[in-house]
Amino acid sequence: MNENDKRVKEMLEEENIPQELEPENIKKMLDEKAPQKKRGNIRRVSKITAMAAACALVCGTAAYLGTNGNILNGGSPKNLSSGNGDDESGSTSRNSKTKDGKETKPASDGDAITENNGAESYDEIYSYLKKSSKKYKKLTSTRYSSKGNVDISDDVADGDAIAETNEESNTASLSAQGGKGGADEHSDTFNQEEGVLESDIVKTDGRFIYRAANKYDEDGNYIPSISIVEAENGKLLNKSSIDIVIAPQLERPDYSNDSDDVYYYKPYGISTVVSGMYIYNDMLVVVSASNEWSEFNDVSDTGEYNYSFKNNSRTVVQLYTTGLEPQLIGSYSQDGYYSDVRISPDGYLYLVTSYSSYSFDNIGGAENTDNYIPSWNLNEGEETLVAADCITLPDIDISPSSTLSYTVVGSIDLNDNTECVPTDIKAFAGYSGTVYCSAENMYTTCGWENTEITRIAIDSGTITPAASGEVVGYVNDQFSMSEYDGYFRIAVTDISSSWTEDILYDYFFFDSSQTDNDLYVLDMDMNIVGSLKNYGKGETIKSVNYDGDRAYVVTYEQTDPLFAIDLSDPTDPTITSELKALGFSTYMQKWDDTHLLGIGISADENGIQDGFKITMYDSSDPSNITSVGEYIIPFANDYDDYSSRWSYSPATYERKAALIAPEKDLIGIPLCTQSYVYYYEKEDGYNYTHDYDSEITSEYLFFKYTDGEFELIGNTEYHSTDINSKYMDRALYIGDYVYTISDSYIIAADAETITETDRLDF
């Protein structure tokens, strides 16, 4: 390659690779999305209600004791007295009313359990995996074409009256969630379900602002850290930061004697990223995902290579004190790739991870439980395996695979802020993809052509996989799901007719003109009780919003129909209104009782995407949803003699990047513009010094909505010439000031006028 080609190559290779494209994460994506033989659902639980199970599940083998005598892995959590049906924290949901206002009782009043669904022993799990691996080897392919055979598992035992009523509404959290006394009211991450807290990379308690950043060092490795700023009345007073260090667990292989060309693979690596944080009970809670891998080659006597790839992923929750000098209080770690996390209204953190065993050939015997059973630890101490009877295996025909994949759910009691108190851990078959959580149940989903849904009852830290079911189609994000009034609603896009062979390019691809969209209503046993099929043919779901008895679904291919759906009769969801518009919303949130806000992409009649759009819908009449205000921020697409520009908004991909604060009549949208600005010094003839500068402009645009239209109030702005400079992607307010934040700087401004009051580099 000549010198000039090298310079071009250098320039084009400057940007760091996004984390989701790293090989270990790609493997995870393929495991979740590539169609597989039906995995089989968890064994259906009989005679167990979500609430009663919490009181009664007992470990067959010895209970594992955490500190303070907490019993983990299936025993009763400490704040739950077993067998006491009247235990308030145990058995009933907070406002158990059915639609007609009657009180309901759970079917079982906390009797000692019933059946245990877990495995008998690790040996049982090992032989399950052995059979599965045998079957897998006999197969010649995992042929990609299931034509949507919906085999919904409905072997519910008779008499299962699961009383799951739920008064959760989707009202936007209009009241500010402030810190304790003295702190100004401030914004917080919007929670899909009230009281069920979602994590984020930025949090505030009204006085300190915490920002998680996954930065790169010179070798391109992630170094996660938390930057902390003290803010007061629009001034940024003090700053500090802490590094997040997760210790490696694998041994780094020794290649010093290896003369082979190892360029093809990385023999060892560890990468840790902060997935999210919370401020809770005066603690800073940091959730980090750590992926570690190592390869080893074993040369046998015959000179054959035995190659193995070890992958150790775990997710660590660390508890710190708040303020500028956080001190580590304790930590909890659980095997598996990070999937999601929530804090329930009663103060328990529930962590979901996806764990994969080594492939059967690399396990080497039932006694090597480390290789196929997930484990957890407290304060980076000894690893404890999840007990066999806390692991639920699939019940129906063993589906062939050379590895076992589990969803692992663990809980921590955050009501104690002096130490880390894990309370329960369970594992069940299948990966965890998108997770939705209500106050009483967590739902994990898995799959792409078909989505398997598992309902996990959560109560005071106790975790009980309760039921599972399946629908045809994939789920766009957590907002496509909702639990309300004893029913689970899920909106999906069905791609089963969409795989097409591309003769020209010689591969299968997904032909989006053949998709269809459906909405299903399931009961708490995960049986389908009602459905709405085939709306938005040839389009895919872009956003969904549930509001009690109503759902709003946006589908899109070239135009954006917004469907309003009436769910008051669970057996018969119906479309009440359809509004067509150009472009599409990628996220919708309730603005007030008669308005729905949509944010997303604007496009012209031909589907050419040309900007970011915010739309206000009038939702007062379900039979006639109308648009009552729109603002388009065009994507700069400019070329003149001295510059070229492209822009986009991070809020298109990440709803948490938008600040939506109806209580302050404030909407903040980030916009990132990259322009190439040039200068050039010619030395002589054809030799130039190339001092290239790309310019990144990062802005947050703030709007208010009054009298039927959006008004742009002002914006904060930051310029950088570093192509890897991160743009601002979060905004929050504290009192009368807004703060817009990237992972390396923060800007404060007056919330009324968006006039900058201060800025600071981390």
Place this chain on the structure above:
Amino acid sequence: MNEISDDVRLAKNGDSEAFSRLYAAIYKDLYHIARYSLRSTEDASDAVSDAVLDAFCSIKKLQDPEKFRSWMMKILSSKIKQKQREYFKAEDAQQEGTESFDFESVELREALGHIDSESRLLLSMSVLGGYTSDDIAKICNIKAGTVRSRLARIKEKLRLELA
């Protein structure tokens, strides 16, 4: 050490770990090509993951394991073009800038910014991916002669010599 053909065979049987090893050897180039040809990090990331998912699901169609890289690039270039179609109307793409832009008086980086989307794909495949004009022709379904002359024009304007 696993050979490419071993991993391809495993991947054909649905082994995602083997596929991710194949991917690991080429993923940085894939990303940078997508990034230069598209508007944002997110679009480039989408294009690569979509291409990877399709490739994994269709890997049985790959006859010659040694061709994995160019086969993967074929799928990715299709994704990139699909995405580019959403940005620009077909007739605008030509006018986007390469032909009329004055390459003489500006710096390399500015010049790179002014190149139209299809040319970006060709240029980045050549410089980043190291594909020959013949490779690129097969991957993008353009005549080899066309690829050669376009690359020659672009590189000349950028004052680059053909490798």
